[in-house]
Amino acid sequence: MKSLFFVFAVVLLAGCATTNMPSYLQPKKPYLTRYYSNYEKSLGAVKQTLTELGWILEETTDPGVYEHTRFNDLDEDQVLLVTAVRPTPMLIGTRYARMNIYLRSKKDLSEVEVRYLTTTSTALNNFSTYNNDSAVKRFFERLSEVLPPVK
DSSP: OHHHHHHHHHHHHTOOOOOOOOSSOOOSSOEEEEESOOHHHHHHHHHHHHHHTTOOEEEEEOGGGTSOOOOOTTOSEEEEEEEOOEEEEETTEEEEEEEEEEEEEETTEEEEEEEEEEEEEESSOEEEESOOHHHHHHHHHHHHTTSOBOO
């Protein structure tokens, strides 16, 4: 009888729920840091940092495709980098994560905004959150090794 319960529990937890991860992430809880660097150097450093942390760059686009640009003092050069979805298997489901990096630069000052979405998919429901402090902190620490941050 106990083995039958165990088999039933495994079947219940092994079900799948559909998870849709949008390419563009809304700025619900963005993380923002400024660096003393021009556009080309900042873009290269962001791409290098993503690669070092195991993220795959899926799309590079103009942010105006997805949103009306908020007026900012750094609107000379800008780009939106979209990473591929990163799945992480868990005991009771799978966690999917995606990052958008919004880079804005003017002369020798760049602003890097990170938007992070995590969706945990279980057999019964999906749970989403728009932040991951530890992952974004690792990203900015690694980026700060290459680019000098504005204090």
